[in-house]
Amino acid sequence: MSSVGPWDVVVIGGGNAGLVAAIAARHRVPRVLLLERAARVMRGGNTRHTRNARCASAEYPADELWEDLRGVGPPGPLARLTVERSAGVPPWMTSHGVRWQPALAGTLHLGRTNRFFLGGGKALVNTYHRTASAMGVEVRYEACVTDLRFDGERCTGVVLADGSRIGARAMVCASGGFEANLDWLRKxxxxxxxxxxxxxCRENDGQVLAVLFAHGAASAGAERGFHSVAIDARAPRFDGGIATRLDSIPFSVVLNSAGQRFYDEGEDLWPKRYAIWGRNVAGQPGQIAYSLWDTKVSECFLPPMFRPAMAGDVRSLAGLLGLDPPAVSATVSAYNAAVRPGTFDPSRLDDCSTAGLDPPKSHWALPLDTPPYFGVAMRPGITFTYLGVRVDESARVLRAEGAFRNVFAAGEIMSGNILSSGYLAGFGVTIGHVWGRIAGEAAAACD
Ligand SMILES: Cc1cc2nc3c(=O)[nH]c(=O)nc-3n(C[C@H](O)[C@H](O)[C@H](O)COP(=O)(O)OP(=O)(O)OC[C@H]3O[C@@H](n4cnc5c(N)ncnc54)[C@H](O)[C@@H]3O)c2cc1C
Structure with missing residues (x-):
């Protein structure tokens, strides 16, 4: 393989981080190639599913975004830089063809803090492809990178699944996390x-990440770190997207397979708590849990994508869900007896709570007493993993000592430098843009 191919920069991965990196590089150098593993119709990785980005602005100062980020877990070493650069993301998006729409109403209330791009992630990906193509970025689909070749600290090129090799002066790795690799998660x-x-998407199996680790890349982020939410257990194994999330939790009681409650469903406002429920369900026997509610609250949240189980009494509902009717009935009776009167208000932390119940339900606690009753089984739905390569402020991939000379990373593959355990809705797209720009520009400047 030649040490320098025809390309100035090769970008691996065609989500928002890769596309931004390719465009940013193309502003500086003429020969940029983007390798996308998926077929053209499925291009765009997890970015296809996105809708909004959380960025600092006049209405949402960087210090407030920083505090919000600190509130969901200890931020990583590059978190502050990401927050500071975030204000530049929406103008960059606009200048590269993205259009905007009013914030979507729903259960996450993100109107002030998040910007919604018109048409969601698919439109975002299509827009960036149009922009990149007009600028002369070349894209190859069904181009799965299986290996990177090195000469000391310099990457000499990438190897594709068909055995072909491509050399370049610099590489940007933007191939996402390893959430689609169940063997790796099993470790x-x-x-x-x-x-x-x-x-x-099913493409994000961490192949490029594993190759970087095998060649001595340092890691960032926790091995078990990931963003996950509770989703309908009937969702497909891959690519179910946003529609399978269950937003009934704060207005329901959540039981495990033994028919017992295990966590405060009304602990805090849903935007601050939705992202802990994947992990909550993952911690239960069989990694399954059940959300049960009654008719009087069924208009309080986005309806589930699949039809919930429905019954005229709690025991029958338990039977439909495959749970033990006496156990569920006992749990619901104890819960109902513990509910204290209050003024129910889904829009704030209201005073409807339980007393003397363990675990408590701190807000929106109403008795389950109005048939028909509804229930849905839930599984942990993983959005993306945090363990990735460690990078410096120019997105250069670091080794235990030193750094690779011409390998950069952006997006989920390096999100562990920013996120530790928690997550703020909309920050994934921000990370992809901030670090896609930094990586693309740094790669273009590489000699
Ligand atoms: C359902 C859902 C909803 C979400 N909603 C939002 C939201 O509204 N706002 C937000 O900020 N974040 C959201 N996220 C998170 C967000 O998707 C990501 O943080 C961000 O889009 C990731 O961008 P990325 O470019 O790093 O990765 P991806 O967009 O996943 O792109 C990775 C790319 O790498 C390619 N690839 C993988 N392996 C290889 C290989 N070996 N060779 C070549 N190519 C490879 C893939 O095909 C893909 O194109 C959501 C995620 C999901 C799953």
Missing amino acids: YWGNAADNFLVRG
């Missing part, structure tokens, strides 16, 4: 991983 989660569903 940290054991057999529980068999019950995880992957909300995003």
Whole structure:
């Protein structure tokens, strides 16, 4: 393989991080190639499923975004830089063809903090492809990178699944996390991983990440770190997207397979708590849990994508869900007896709570007493993993000592430098843009 191919920069991965990196590089150098593993119709990785980005602005100062990020877990070493650069993301998006729409109403209330791009992630991906193509970026589909070749600290090129080799002066790795690789997840989660569903694309199996680790890349982020939410257990194994998320939780009681409650369903406002429920369900026997509600609250949240089980009494509902009717009935009776009167208000932390119940339900606690009753089984739905390569402020991939000279990373593959355990809705797209730009520009400047 020639040490320098025809390309100035090769970008691996065609989600928002890869596309932004390719465009940013093309502003500086003429020969940019983007390798997308998926077929053209399925291009765009997890970015296809996105709708909004969380960025600092006049209405949402960087310090407030920083505090919000700190509130969901200890931020990584590059988190502050990401927050500071985030204000530049929406103008960059606009200048590269993205159009905007009013914030979508729903259960996450993100109007002030998040910008919604018109048409969601698919439109975003299509827009960036149009922009990149007009600028002369070349794209190859069904181009799965299986290996990277090195000469000391310099990457001499990439190897594709068909055995072909491509050389370049610099590489940007933007191939996502490893959430679609159940064998890899099993290393940290054991057999529980068999019950995880992957909300995003099946292409993100961490192949490039594993190659970088094998060549001595340093890691960032926790092995078990990931973003996950509770989704309908009937969702497909891959690519179910946003529609399978269950937003009934704060207005329901959540039981495990033994028919017992295990966590405060009304702990906090849903935007601050929705992302812990994937992990909550992952911690239960069989990685399954059940959300049960009654008719009087069924208009309080986005309806589930699949029809819920429905019955005229709690015991019959338990039977339909495959749960033990006496156990569920006992749990619901104890819960109903513990509910204290209050003024129900789904829009704020209201005063409807339980007393003397363990675990408590701190808000929106109403008795389950109005038939018909509804229930849905839930599984952990993984959005993306955090364990990735460690990078410096120019997105250069670091080794235990030193760094690769011409390998950069952007997006989910390096999100562990920013996120540790928690997540803020909309920050994934921000990470992809901030670091896609940094990586693309740094790669273009590489000699
Ligand atoms: C259902 C869902 C909804 C989401 N909603 C939002 C939201 O509204 N806002 C938000 O900020 N974040 C959201 N996220 C998270 C968000 O998708 C990501 O953080 C961000 O889009 C990731 O961008 P990326 O470019 O790093 O990865 P991806 O968009 O996943 O792109 C990775 C790319 O790499 C390619 N690839 C993988 N392996 C290889 C290989 N070996 N060779 C070549 N190519 C390869 C894939 O095909 C893909 O094109 C959501 C995620 C999901 C799953």
